[in-house]
Structures are given as C-alpha cells and as structure tokens.
Amino acid sequence: MPRAAHLMDIREIAKRARVSTATVSRTINRIPTVNPQLAKRVWNVVEELGYYPNTQARALVSGRSRIFGLIISEITNPFFPEIVQVFERIAVQHHYEIMLTSTENDPTQMEIAVRRMIERRVEGVAIMTFGMEEVLLEDLKLRKVPLVFVDVGPARPRVSNIRIDYVHGIRQAVQHLAALRHHRIGFISGPLHLKSAEARKQAFLNSMAEIGLDVDRTLVVEGTHTIEGGIAALGKLLAEPNRPTAVLCSNDMTAMGVMRKAYEEGIQIPADLSVIGFDDIRLAQFILPALTTVQMSQAELARLAFNALLTELQRAVPSPTGTEYVLQTHLVLRESTRLVPGHVKAPAGKKRS
Amino acid sequence: MPRAAHLMDIREIAKRARVSTATVSRTINRIPTVNPQLAKRVWNVVEELGYYPNTQARALVSGRSRIFGLIISEITNPFFPEIVQVFERIAVQHHYEIMLTSTENDPTQMEIAVRRMIERRVEGVAIMTFGMEEVLLEDLKLRKVPLVFVDVGPARPRVSNIRIDYVHGIRQAVQHLAALRHHRIGFISGPLHLKSAEARKQAFLNSMAEIGLDVDRTLVVEGTHTIEGGIAALGKLLAEPNRPTAVLCSNDMTAMGVMRKAYEEGIQIPADLSVIGFDDIRLAQFILPALTTVQMSQAELARLAFNALLTELQRAVPSPTGTEYVLQTHLVLRESTRLVPGHVKAPAGKKRS
DNA sequence: TTGAAAGCGCTAACAC
DNA sequence: GTGTTAGCGCTTTCAA
Numbered sequence: 001m002p003r004a005a006h007l008m009d010i011r012e013i014a015k016r017a018r019v020s021t022a023t024v025s026r027t028i029n030r031i032p033t034v035n036p037q038l039a040k041r042v043w044n045v046v047e048e049l050g051y052y053p054n055t056q057a058r059a060l061v062s063g064r065s066r067i068f069g070l071i072i073s074e075i076t077n078p079f080f081p082e083i084v085q086v087f088e089r090i091a092v093q094h095h096y097e098i099m100l101t102s103t104e105n106d107p108t109q110m111e112i113a114v115r116r117m118i119e120r121r122v123e124g125v126a127i128m129t130f131g132m133e134e135v136l137l138e139d140l141k142l143r144k145v146p147l148v149f150v151d152v153g154p155a156r157p158r159v160s161n162i163r164i165d166y167v168h169g170i171r172q173a174v175q176h177l178a179a180l181r182h183h184r185i186g187f188i189s190g191p192l193h194l195k196s197a198e199a200r201k202q203a204f205l206n207s208m209a210e211i212g213l214d215v216d217r218t219l220v221v222e223g224t225h226t227i228e229g230g231i232a233a234l235g236k237l238l239a240e241p242n243r244p245t246a247v248l249c250s251n252d253m254t255a256m257g258v259m260r261k262a263y264e265e266g267i268q269i270p271a272d273l274s275v276i277g278f279d280d281i282r283l284a285q286f287i288l289p290a291l292t293t294v295q296m297s298q299a300e301l302a303r304l305a306f307n308a309l310l311t312e313l314q315r316a317v318p319s320p321t322g323t324e325y326v327l328q329t330h331l332v333l334r335e336s337t338r339l340v341p342g343h344v345k346a347p348a349g350k351k352r353s
Numbered sequence: 354m355p356r357a358a359h360l361m362d363i364r365e366i367a368k369r370a371r372v373s374t375a376t377v378s379r380t381i382n383r384i385p386t387v388n389p390q391l392a393k394r395v396w397n398v399v400e401e402l403g404y405y406p407n408t409q410a411r412a413l414v415s416g417r418s419r420i421f422g423l424i425i426s427e428i429t430n431p432f433f434p435e436i437v438q439v440f441e442r443i444a445v446q447h448h449y450e451i452m453l454t455s456t457e458n459d460p461t462q463m464e465i466a467v468r469r470m471i472e473r474r475v476e477g478v479a480i481m482t483f484g485m486e487e488v489l490l491e492d493l494k495l496r497k498v499p500l501v502f503v504d505v506g507p508a509r510p511r512v513s514n515i516r517i518d519y520v521h522g523i524r525q526a527v528q529h530l531a532a533l534r535h536h537r538i539g540f541i542s543g544p545l546h547l548k549s550a551e552a553r554k555q556a557f558l559n560s561m562a563e564i565g566l567d568v569d570r571t572l573v574v575e576g577t578h579t580i581e582g583g584i585a586a587l588g589k590l591l592a593e594p595n596r597p598t599a600v601l602c603s604n605d606m607t608a609m610g611v612m613r614k615a616y617e618e619g620i621q622i623p624a625d626l627s628v629i630g631f632d633d634i635r636l637a638q639f640i641l642p643a644l645t646t647v648q649m650s651q652a653e654l655a656r657l658a659f660n661a662l663l664t665e666l667q668r669a670v671p672s673p674t675g676t677e678y679v680l681q682t683h684l685v686l687r688e689s690t691r692l693v694p695g696h697v698k699a700p701a702g703k704k705r706s
Numbered sequence: 707t708t709g710a711a712a713g714c715g716c717t718a719a720c721a722c
Numbered sequence: 723g724t725g726t727t728a729g730c731g732c733t734t735t736c737a738a
Contacts, residue, residue: 009731020709025733033707050492055472056409056418057731061714065409075438076635081428085455092465097473100453102438112445119408120450139403227639256639263641282429286580286609288616288641362715373725378717386723410715414730 008051016049017041028053059121067097068309069117069125071110075102077225077253078281079298083128086302094310096123103129110136118143124309127153128301130196146312148305152195155321160308162301162325164196166203169294169329170248173276174207176292176331177246181340182274186219186244188233188254197225200250200278219244223254230257238265245340246274252281255291255336270338280332289335296329361404370398381406412474420450421662422470422478424463428455430578430606431634432651436481439655447663449476456482463489471496477662480506481654483549499665501658505548508674513661515654515678517549519556522647522682523601526629527560529645529684530599534693535627539572539597541586541607550578553603553631572597576607583610591618598693599627605634608644608689623691633685642688649682 014021019038026034027042034042045051059065070087072080080102088098099122101113110133117125118139124146127137132152140147146158153161177185187204190197201220208215221236223229230249234257237244249255255277262269269275269289277284277293284291304325312318367374372391379387380395398404412418423440425433433455441451452475454466463486470478471492477499480490485505493500499511506514530538540557543550554573561568574589576582583602587610590597602608608630615622622628622642630637630646637644657678665671 010733011731021732022709022711022734023707026708029733035707038708050495052468052471052492054413054474054731056412056474057714058733059409059714060407060413060716061731061733063714075434078431078434078636081431081434084453085428085457088453088455092469097452097469099450100437100441102441104438115405116445116450118405121407121409139405142403259641260639283431283636286613288612363717364715374716375718375725375727376723379724382717388723391724407715410730411717412730413732414715414717416730 008049010053013042013045013049013051017045065121065123066095067099067117067120067122068306069099069101069113069122071101071103071113071125071127071129073103073105073129073131075100078283079251079253079279080128082282082298083302086299087126087306090303090306094306105129105131107133107136114139118145123313124148126305126309128305130194132193132195146309148308148312150196150301150305151199153322157318157320157322158312159322160312160325161322162304162308162327164199164296164327165329166196166199167206169278169296169331170200170203171207171210172331173248173292173294174204174213175211176333176337177248177274177276178211178213180246180274180337181343182246183213183340184216184219184242184244184246185213186221186237186247187215188221188223188230188237188247188249188258190223190225190250190254192222194225197250204248216242216244223250223257225251225253227253227257227260230254230259231261232257234258234261238267244273246276246337248276248278250278252277252279252284252291252293254278255284255293256287259287259291259336270336272341274337274340276331276337278329284332285334292334292336293332294329295332296327301327361402363406366395366398366402366404369402370394418474418476419448420452420470420473420475421659422452422454422466422475424454424456424466424478424480424482426456426458426482426484428453431636432604432606432632433481435635435651436655439652440479440659443656443659447659458482458484460486460489467492471498476666477501479658479662481658483547485546485548499662501661501665503549503654503658504552506675510671510673510675511665512675513665513678514675515657515661515680517552517649517680518682519549519552520559522631522649522684523553523556524560524563525684526601526645526647527557527566528564529686529690530601530627530629531564531566533599533627533690534696535599536566536693537569537572537595537597537599538566539574539590539600540568541574541576541583541590541600541602541611543576543578543603543607545575547578550603557601569595569597576603576610578604578606580606580610580613583607583612584614585610587611587614591620597626599629599690601629601631603631605630605632605637605644605646608637608646609640612640612644612689623689625694627690627693629684629690631682637685638687645687645689646685647682648685649680654680 010021010024014024027039091098103109126148148160150162153159189201221233223233277291280293280295284293363374363377367377380392456462479501501513503515506512542554574586576586630644633646633648637646
C-alpha cells in the first residue's frame with residue numbers, strides 16, 4: 001500500500017532503489033540497456049510506493065506534450081460523441097491525451113480554444129467544425145502544429161485534409177427515391193456558409209440532373225443542421241402549392257426535425273412523405289420510423305483524423321501541400337422511404353402519366 | 354505578425370522588453386505591483402511576438418496543473434454530452450482544462466483513466482458513472498485529490514457527493530399516471546448494480562405504496578439504461594398475461610427503446626400505452642411522441658460538480674466527512690401519457706369497477 | 707551499463 | 723518595484 005504517494009519523485013525512487021535518477025528514468029521508459037537486476041529493484045520500489053511519473057515534467061524536458069487538440073462544433077449534436085469516443089480511445093492507446101473543445105459555433109470560443117491549446121503545447125489538432133474559421137488557426141499554423149481538417153483544409157505543409165465523397169452516398173439516395181417513383185424531391189441543406197453543407201447540396205443537384213430529374217428550386221431550402229431547422233424547413237416546404245413527396249436532408253438532425261413536423265401536421269412517414277437523412281448517427285436506427293440515411297462513418301472519420309496527425313508528426317519533411325484522405329459515404333436503407341403515394345402498379349413497359 | 358513564435362520563451366521576452374524574467378512573469382500574471390510603463394513594454398513584446406506561456410512549465414513550478422478529470426460512463430449516451438459541455442465551459446471560465454474519459458463501463462478503462470489523471474496531476478476529479486468503482490479510485494484518494502460523486506460517494510475528507518432527490522420527481526410521475534387512472538403500471542429499472550438505478554426503483558415502489566397502488570412484481574423488470582434494454586424489457590412486459598397500461602422507465606434511453614418496441618408491435622403511444630422517462634435529455638422533447646419525463650438537469654449536475662471540486666480546493670481544512678449537495682428532480686409533461694385506455698367518464702362520485 | 711550534471715520554461719523567494 | 727537565482731521533476735548528454 002503506497003504511503004505518502006503524493007510526494008514521491010524520481011529522486012526518492014532512485015534513493016530507495018540505490019540507483020541514480022537516470023537509471024530510474026531509463027527503467028520507466030523501458031530503455032533496454034538497463035541491467036535487469038537494477039530494473040527489478042526500481043520496479044519494486046515504484047510499485048511499492050505507487051509512484052507515477054509527473055507528465056508535466058516529462059513534457060517540459062522532452063518538448064512533447066503528448067496532447068492532441070480536438071475541436072468540434074457541438075458536443076450535444078449526436079454526430080460528435082462517437083467521434084470523440086473513437087478519437088479518444090485511439091489517443092489513449094498511443095499514450096496521448098485529448099484536449100476537447102466544443103465551440104458551439106462561436107468564433108470567440110474557437111479563438112480561446114486555440115490559445116489554450118498552444119499554451120498546453122498540443123502536438124496536433126483535429127478540426128471537426130466543418131466550418132471556415134481558418135483565420136483563427138493562424139497561430140497554430142505559425143507554430144507548425146500539424147492540423148487535420150474535414151473538407152476545408154488549405155493545401156499547406158503539415159495540414160491534412162479528409163475529403164468526404166458526398167457524391168456517392170447522395171447519388172444512391174436520389175436514385176433510391178427515383179426508383180420509388182418520386183420526382184418531386186425536396187432538399188433541406190445545412191447552413192450554406194459551411195462548405196460541407198454546400199457540397200452536399202451540390203451533390204444533390206448533380207445527382208438529380210444526372211438522371212434527368214428536374215429540381216424545383218422552391219423545394220430546396222436552407223436548414224441549420226438542427227432539429228429546429230428541420231422543423232422550420234419542412235414548414236416552408238409544406239407551404240408550397242406543390243408539395244414534395246420525398247425530402248432529402250443534409251443531416252440526420254434535420255431529418256428528425258422533419259419527422260417531428262410531419263408528426264405534428266398529421267403527415268405519415270413514409271406513407272405520405274419519404275425522408276432520407278445524412279450522417280447515420282447511431283440514433284437513426286432507433287427513431288420512428290427508423291431513418292433511411294447516407295452513412296458517413298464517424299468512427300472512420302475519427303480514425304483517419306488521428307492517423308493523419310500521427311503520420312504528420314512522424315514525417316521528417318512534410319509534403320508542401322499537405323496530405324489528403326478520403327472518406328466514402330453510402331446509403332443505408334431503413335424504414336423512412338416508400339413508393340410514392342398514389343402510385344399504382346402499371347403493366348410492364350407502361351408508365352403512369 | 355509573430356515570427357518564429359514557436360521558439361519564444363520568457364527570457365527572450367525579458368531581453369527584448371529590457372526587463373528581467375521575473376517582471377515578465379509578474380506582468381503576465383497580472384501582479385498589480387508592476388510599473389505600468391514596464392508592463393506596457395512587456396505586453397507589447399508579448400503581442401508582437403505572439404508569445405504564449407508554457408503551461409507545463411507553469412504547472413511544474415507552481416505545483417498546480419489546472420486540470421480537472423471528468424469520468425463519465427458513455428459519451429454516446431445523450432445524457433452525458435450536455436454535462437460535458439457545461440462542465441467544460443465552466444472550467445474554461447476558471448482557466449481549467451478538462452481531462453475527459455468515457456469508460457464504456459469497463460473497469461480497465463477506469464483504471465487506466467485514473468492512472469492518466471494522476472500522471473497529469475489533476476487537481477480534482479468528477480465521477481459521473483453512477484457506479485460503484487470506488488476501489489479503482491483508491492490511488493486518487495491516497496493522493497488527497499478532491500473527488501465528487503453522484504449518489505455513491507463515501508463520507509470521507511475531500512469527497513463531495515451530489516445526492517439526487519429521485520423521490521420527488523418519481524412521485525410526481527406515479528401520481529400523474531394514477532390521476533390518468535392507470536393502476537397497472539410497469540417499471541423498467543436500470544442495471545441494478547448501479548445505486549442510482551436501485552434508488553429510482555425504490556422511489557417507484559414507495560411512490561406506488563404511498564397512494565395505495567399495488568405493484569405487480571412481474572411488471573417490474575430490469576433494463577440496461579439503453580435503447581436495446583428498453584426494447585427487450587417491453588418485450589418481457591408484453592409477454593405478461595396482464596399487460597401494463599403505463600410504463601415508467603429508469604431513463605430516457607430506455608423509454609426510447611420502449612417506444613421503438615411499441616412501434617414494432619403496433620402499439621400506439623400514448624393511446625394504448627403511456628410511457629414516462631427519466632433524465633429529460635434534450636432529445637426527449639423531439640421524439641415522437643414527445644416524451645413525458647422526470648427531469649434531472651444535466652447542466653445543474655455539471656455546475657454542482659464543478660463547484661464542489663473548486664470549493665474543496667479552496668477549503669483550508671477539509672470536512673472529515675466530505676460535503677453533500679442535493680439535486681432536485683421533477684416531472685415534465687409532454688405527449689407520451691394519456692388517460693388509461695377504455696376509461697369512460699363516470700358521473701361525479703362514481704368510479705368504474 | 708551507469709551516474710553526474712545540465713537544463714526544459716517558468717515562478718517565487720529574497721535581496722536590492 | 724525590480725532583478726537574481728534557486729529550483730519544480732524529469733530526460734539526456736557526456737564521462738566513466
């Protein structure tokens with residue numbers, strides 16, 4: 001049972017194990033050249049005293065904090081917790097600690113976060129805000145801290161970028177709807193100042209054009225990537241004289257808002273309205289009806305981001321334009337889509353008007 | 354524009370501002386005795402060079418890491434993100450950093466987390482696992498690190514405890530159901546090795562007894578505080594010859610599972626079955642139908658926990674039995690409860706059989 | 707292979 | 723009020 005464990009330091013261990021502090025240090029860091037006899041003595045004392053090395057001292061002398069920053073936009077958005085979980089788990093496996101910041105989309109918080117991270121001398125930062133706050137990150141770039149972005153990273157040394165292939169999943173979604181005979185398909189985008197939101201919208205537009213479906217521009221409305229935004233957006237769509245029979249949403253939270261609004265209006269999903277989300281948050285499979293959605297794996301995203309940082313750290317000479325990674329998306333079929341209402345099975349070769 | 358900002362240290366600042374490092378330190382730490390003239394010179398250089406003091410060095414010499422640990426059981430459970438958010442926000446306001454760990458209810462992870470926290474010399478730890486992993490925290494106690502628990506904290510110096518008043522909210526829930534003429538009321542508990550789960554169940558039992566309602570023991574089943582657990586538990590309840598007309602759940606995730614299962618079975622909520630949750634996660638108001646639930650404010654919980662830690666740190670001599678805090682719970686009415694099915698309005702003074 | 711000693715960047719006596 | 727200086731607990735040369 002360790003006694004007075006809180007005032008143990010490497011000198012105390014050295015003294016009790018009758019070796020130098022250097023040997024204690026080597027032992028603890030598993031330097032193979034240490035005489036097993038001595039190592040054993042050291043470990044015994046370490047265990048007996050419950051000695052845990054002081055990370056700040058180590059960081060100070062080694063110049064490595066073993067901390068990565070992780071900046072997300074909203075921890076309360078169910079999209080992010082899994083990212084945090086996976087990122088943290090991998091970090092711990094690599095003996096890294098995470099400094100997490102949820103900015104709530106507030107530039108001031110972002111600024112403060114960057115300052116805190118520099119003060120703690122983070123070795124890398126993953127930016128998962130899907131936003132464009134590049135300017136706020138100047139200080140980090142200046143210090144040559146490896147950075148990894150989603151979609152929006154500039155081509156610079158030590159900056160990695162995870163490009164999401166929105167097209168693949170969204171094309172699948174659109175074609176699924178088309179196969180279900182929908183042609184009045186609405187789209188609720190995210191806030192369009194986000195590049196990721198803009199990209200999803202473009203993917204929708206292109207996917208529609210590709211198969212010769214017209215997009216009614218009154219059926220493309222801007223949301224906020226929140227439930228509230230989804231509620232409001234469906235409100236707008238329902239006010240249209242010619243309502244959509246299906247809605248594709250820029251994220252799952254928006255889709256949940258759509259479902260909520262439909263429920264309030266007595267519109268049945270999927271009988272009256274098909275809806276498809278984007279992200280595939282874990283909750284998507286449990287909501288009622290279970291949400292058909294385009295999956296963008298949060299776990300994979302976290303993994304890619306962590307590895308990007310680690311790789312950059314190991315690189316002797318960084319690529320002048322940074323490194324690119326790609327994350328696929330794909331459709332996951334569940335319960336929220338159905339054949340267009342009023343569709344009657346027609347004889348083969350014939351189409352309804 | 355800061356140049357070579359990454360190799361700036363306090364000596365460099367001192368040299369350029371033509372003062373000693375002590376004066377730079379005092380200036381940065383806003384010690385009021387510094388001559389404003391000099392302070393101005395220091396600040397100018399600091400800004401110009403983009404100098405950010407090194408936290409590990411500060412921590413090392415001051416003996417204060419300015420880090421709090423936060424141990425939660427599952428970041429992907431929507432109950433926790435808001436706690437994390439609020440805890441972190443307050444921490445930053447107080448110039449603290451958070452070391453977050455989501456244990457996934459794995460004792461090994463808990464152990465590792467404790468070790469990591471000690472190595473980083475956290476000044477306090479909030480334990481939000483609602484569990485009983487006390488043994489694993491021995492090392493922290495030994496080092497006299499202030500700890501704050503929910504429900505399960507032992508009466509010891511430097512250990513604070515936030516007691517949840519489960520009874521109040523659950524009594525309201527039971528009486529609400531009774532007022533709606535339900536008397537076959539089921540209860541889906543959490544995993545009963547959690548003291549919090551046990552306490553909620555007891556509160557249910559007592560609240561029923563209080564108003565003379567019998568509890569059918571086959572209607573009290575154990576869940577897991579997850580959606581999957583809720584699904585399974587309702588399955589069991591539905592297998593009973595005499596089904597409940599209302600179900601009270603130990604948390605909102607369980608209630609979501611119940612709703613999911615009911616949906617699959619074609620049981621309408623609230624028409625056929627009333628359900629009440631516990632926690633009031635933010636999502637509760639958005640699910641379909643919106644969930645009537647017992648609120649236990651996550652924001653308040655986070656605030657209490659943070660303040661408990663801070664208070665303990667400031668206390669010169671700790672109370673020998675620690676400190677207690679109390680958090681109230683109360684019912685929030687929404688859409689998931691209704692008058693018992695088949696109830697006919699009876700003339701005043703008369704009751705249905 | 708091991709130990710002595712310098713020093714990481716900062717704070718806080720202590721002396722001026 | 724300001725500067726000098728001794729460490730905080732560790733790692734890492736460098737010599738032995």
